[in-house]
Amino acid sequence: MNSMNDARMKNSFKLKQPSVIPGFGFALGFTLLYLTLIVIIPLSGLFIKTATMPWHTFVSTVTAPRVMSAYKISFGISFIAALVNVFFGLIIAWVLVRYKLPMKKLFDAMIDLPFALPTAVAGIALSTLYSPHGWIGELLAPLGIRLAFNPAGITIALIFVGLPFVVRTVEPLLQDMDAELEEAAAGLGASRWQTFSRIIFPYICPALLTGFAMAFARGLGEYGSVIFIAGNVPMVSEIVPLVIITKLEQYDYAGATAIALTMLLASFILLLIINLLQRWGNGRMKS
Amino acid sequence: MKASLITESLQVRVLLSVVAVLFIAIFVGLPLAIVFAEALSKGFQAYTNAIMSENARSAIKLTLLVAAIAVPCNMVFGLAASWAITKFEFAGKRLLITFIELPFSVSPVISGLIYVLLFGTNSMLGEWLDRHDIQIIFAVPGLVIATIFVTFPFIARELIPLMEEQGTESEEAAIMLGASGWQTFWHVTLPNIKWGLFYGVLLCNARAMGEFGAVSVVSGHISGLTNTIPLHVEILYNEYNFAAAFAVASILTLLALCTLLIKSIIEYYFPYEVKALH
Numbered sequence: 001m002n003s004m005n006d007a008r009m010k011n012s013f014k015l016k017q018p019s020v021i022p023g024f025g026f027a028l029g030f031t032l033l034y035l036t037l038i039v040i041i042p043l044s045g046l047f048i049k050t051a052t053m054p055w056h057t058f059v060s061t062v063t064a065p066r067v068m069s070a071y072k073i074s075f076g077i078s079f080i081a082a083l084v085n086v087f088f089g090l091i092i093a094w095v096l097v098r099y100k101l102p103m104k105k106l107f108d109a110m111i112d113l114p115f116a117l118p119t120a121v122a123g124i125a126l127s128t129l130y131s132p133h134g135w136i137g138e139l140l141a142p143l144g145i146r147l148a149f150n151p152a153g154i155t156i157a158l159i160f161v162g163l164p165f166v167v168r169t170v171e172p173l174l175q176d177m178d179a180e181l182e183e184a185a186a187g188l189g190a191s192r193w194q195t196f197s198r199i200i201f202p203y204i205c206p207a208l209l210t211g212f213a214m215a216f217a218r219g220l221g222e223y224g225s226v227i228f229i230a231g232n233v234p235m236v237s238e239i240v241p242l243v244i245i246t247k248l249e250q251y252d253y254a255g256a257t258a259i260a261l262t263m264l265l266a267s268f269i270l271l272l273i274i275n276l277l278q279r280w281g282n283g284r285m286k287s
Numbered sequence: 288m289k290a291s292l293i294t295e296s297l298q299v300r301v302l303l304s305v306v307a308v309l310f311i312a313i314f315v316g317l318p319l320a321i322v323f324a325e326a327l328s329k330g331f332q333a334y335t336n337a338i339m340s341e342n343a344r345s346a347i348k349l350t351l352l353v354a355a356i357a358v359p360c361n362m363v364f365g366l367a368a369s370w371a372i373t374k375f376e377f378a379g380k381r382l383l384i385t386f387i388e389l390p391f392s393v394s395p396v397i398s399g400l401i402y403v404l405l406f407g408t409n410s411m412l413g414e415w416l417d418r419h420d421i422q423i424i425f426a427v428p429g430l431v432i433a434t435i436f437v438t439f440p441f442i443a444r445e446l447i448p449l450m451e452e453q454g455t456e457s458e459e460a461a462i463m464l465g466a467s468g469w470q471t472f473w474h475v476t477l478p479n480i481k482w483g484l485f486y487g488v489l490l491c492n493a494r495a496m497g498e499f500g501a502v503s504v505v506s507g508h509i510s511g512l513t514n515t516i517p518l519h520v521e522i523l524y525n526e527y528n529f530a531a532a533f534a535v536a537s538i539l540t541l542l543a544l545c546t547l548l549i550k551s552i553i554e555y556y557f558p559y560e561v562k563a564l565h
Binding site for chain 1 (some may be wrong): 294295296299300303304306307308310311313314315316317318319321322325363364367368370371372374375376377378383385386387389390392393394395396397400401402403404405407409410432435436439455458459462463467468471472493496497498499500503504516517518520521524529532533536539540543544546547548550551
């Protein structure tokens, strides 16, 4: 018994399990080489370059007033846009999964457009639509509402790019949901709203949070669709990626790198949160 | 009666449907419509002039060239990575997958910046490249490598879950029957994953041709030399040449629409071969 267990233990500590299929060394070797050359070395350059900066220079660069206000704008507006997407994304997913609707296939396909449309095209289209002479801006101008070339414009662009995330994470859950649960709740006298808030909402909650985090992360890094509609006024409507570009254009490589590093760390933390949320969601699906 | 218990009242259903349709129409439909309306606002002649101009043609050529290099590179990588990850059990697999997906969570601007730091004039490599008269940043190689970075995970991410599910039995059987590794790959694995692979290539290509932020950092915006289509759109727009900007943008919009159409067709006919969520 003991010797068998020992053998199994040894086996499980092997770096690679034996297999008859060839090509492991070549495939993994090529993968690691390509990954190192394209991703790991260039990304670590960001850390190395920042490490050559004196600590106080780094701190004063990443906490300069213009940069701080850009963080507030990027984080704040990404957060608001992701919230809007959670609300409307849930409604859209709900309608697309559960209701009969003419041209439903078309609407469903349209949800993916923000993924497929190049960001620069989205940027010029949105800024033209919402500018005071555009189709939508023209209607709102007499009411004194301006949705372009200010923070509201950034919000609109980030709602556009983040729209598919919530819809696409919630949709499959609603499709797979067991009707019996809802029938049972209704049979026990729950109102439709109670069924939704007590049964359906907790079930899709991890997916909603995942979609929120993905839309938020995407919004933080977004550049192309935002810069055309943002107005880019420092301290008012300047996003962090634009601050990085501005520093680069002034040949302030160290400054650009330091700010990029703080943003990169923020995205890694978000990535970690998204992974944890997905694991939570999957774990609940199984139970 | 049961049916009415598990759905909402008619008023609520109508309200939610209207909200959903209006939201899609305003946030997706209108941007799409305005691209073509603005592109044709000065007439068809102006439209064709804009997309046939010298700079537009060189931008189209450059975009095709960049995608023609970046997409096959990532395809070979995607096949190798998913072969290693799904056909074998080894330590550190989860970590490897995390690293492969990393470029998705890096801002496009930062994706460009890292190559400026690596190859730019102030860097260690930059001096060496300068001495040997090799230009990467503000030249085509920079555009290619930045595009490879931002589209890095597309094909691998499509293939890994698909090949994971298909398991290793067919390959093991082929090897046992005496097939070589390449024969097994060409005749057993590839036919099983061809639609998943095509799907990944399609999405990878769409992103490669449309990428803006990363290429904008490494391009230097030299008209006729380092301007891809999205960068050319930006220049025209900033010159207040709106009709021309939208005319060129309409090429990219048509590309996006074709991509979505082919994607929907593949999803419809081969739902089990394109499992990954989007």
